[in-house]
Amino acid sequence: MRLLILGGTRFLGRHLVEAALARGHDVTIFTRGRTPVPWLGRVTALTGDRDPRIAPGLAALDGAGFDAAVDCSGYVPRVVEASARLLASRVARYLFVSSLSVYADVSRPGQDERTPVAVLADPATEDIVPNYGALKAACETAVGRIFGARATQVRPGLIVGPHDATDRFGYWVARFVxxxxxxxxxxxAVVPAPPERPLQFIDARDLATFILDLAEGDVPGTFNACSPRGQWTIGDLVDTLCALTPSPPSPAWVDEATLVAESVAPWVGLPLWLPASEPDSAGFMAMDCSRAQAAGLRTRALRETVADTAAWLASRDNAPAWKQVLGAAAERRILGRAGAA
Ligand SMILES: NC(=O)c1ccc[n+]([C@@H]2O[C@H](COP(=O)([O-])OP(=O)(O)OC[C@H]3O[C@@H](n4cnc5c(N)ncnc54)[C@H](OP(=O)(O)O)[C@@H]3O)[C@@H](O)[C@H]2O)c1
Incomplete structure (x- = not known):
């Protein structure tokens, strides 16, 4: 298969390229050339900018044809529309990597792809951080308008594994391993109680496998792409982390009231923690992903994701990391307050 990846060198894209090369595909990546390309000589590396307003824009893509394109660097509808229009007659299938954040309301567990998506208050905004989900939904619309049944929308939840530089899942691996x-x-180690708290995430390598399967099978449609609802809890994660190391820290299960009183930032200070005091996000870690599972999405053993992430963390430069997570002094204070030190 002649495969174009818009992006490809940071995290998910990197695993997509690895998997595509392993399957013998002819891989082209398109990036700005800022992030090093690990496969020089094995992929065709095109340089440009996805934003046509920033020279040289998409010129490097002129003329080439592909069986499938995977867009894993699209955040702004105007920009995504530009690549979709350019490629409409030269790419058979356009797979857009969207997000579970597209949904307008995740207050209830078990929601599937029919759940209404968020709508931009200002359709012209390109301010990504506060509008991430609604912008992704608008990007999906742009791709769907241009590619029709030749479009595939993949909506991952939290993507984890080696090369994830976001300090989210990786925080827990670092804290224990x-x-x-x-x-x-x-x-x-401070852990947000209760252990039954549901968790949902997807190993980037499993997601890459699924996306390639969809591309090879020329599969249309929209897919919530995450671990099956109810598969894991934070208790499972902590057990897996403890089993991987000879003398792990012991988990101190701290109730939410204490974490809130200590001003721990949900999701950022203690990654993967969404407090019950924020009912709007009550369903975010319990989305229905059965459509993707039925289409072939498989999740590897949690132990493998944790072990490989631990090995990667130990091999990378950690100096720029861990700036926003719970610091040592704050953790000590919480342990004292919770009577767990
Ligand atoms: N991480 C999560 O938990 C999560 C969850 C749900 C959905 N997602 C989605 O998953 C996707 C994967 O993101 P990723 O960062 O892992 O993908 P990636 O393809 O590994 O990395 C991003 C790539 O885009 C290139 N790039 C960035 N801006 C560009 C521009 N203006 N023009 C051309 N190339 C550009 C970067 O290279 P250069 O720097 O060299 O340009 C890099 O190769 C995203 O769409 C994200 O919204 C992520």
């Missing part, structure tokens, strides 16, 4: 990466830490 490589606490030395986080400074001088206590032998007890």
């Amino acid at each position: 490589h606490p030395e990466l986080l400074g001088d830490r206590e032998p007890r």
Whole structure:
């Protein structure tokens, strides 16, 4: 298959390229050339900018034809529309990597692809951070308008695994398996109670496999792409982390009231923690992904994701990391307050 990846060198894209090369596909990537290309000589690396207003724009894509394009760097509808229009007559299938954040209301668990998506208050906005989900939904619309049944929309939840530089899932792996990466830490680790709290995420390598399967099968449609609802809890994650290391910190299960009183930032200070006091997000870690599972999405063992992430964390430069997560002093204070130190 002649495969074009818009992006490809940071995280998900990187795993897509690895998997596509392993399957013997003819891979072209399109990036600005800022992030190093690990496969020089094995992929065709085109340079440009997805934004046609920024020279040289999409010129490098002129003329080439592909069986499928995977867009894993699209955030702004105007920009996504530009590549979709340019490629409409030269790409058989356009797979847009969207997000579970597209949904307008995730207050209830078990929502599927029919759930209404968020709509931009200002359709012209290109301010990504506060409008991420609604912008992704508008990008999907642009791709659908141009490619019709030749469009595939993939909506991942939290993507995890090696090369994830976001300090989210990786925080938990570091806290239990490589606490030395986080400074001088206590032998007890603050974990948000209760252990039954549901978690949902997808290993980037499983997502890459699924996307390639959809591309090879020329499969249309929209897919929530995450682990099956109810598969994992934070208790499962902590058990897996503890089983992987000879003398792990012991988990100190801290109730939400204490975390809120200590001003711990949900999702950022303690990654993957969405407090019950924020009912609007109550369903975010319990989305219905059965359509993707029926189409072939498989999730590897949690132990493998954790072990591979731990190995990657130990091999990377951690100096720029861990700036927003719960610091050692704040964790000590919480342990004291919770009577768990
Ligand atoms: N991480 C998550 O938990 C999560 C969850 C749900 C959905 N998603 C979605 O998953 C997708 C994957 O993101 P990723 O960062 O892992 O993808 P990636 O393809 O590994 O990395 C982004 C790529 O885009 C290139 N790029 C960035 N801006 C560009 C521009 N203006 N023009 C051309 N190339 C550009 C970068 O290279 P250069 O720097 O060299 O340009 C890089 O190769 C995103 O669409 C994201 O919204 C992520």
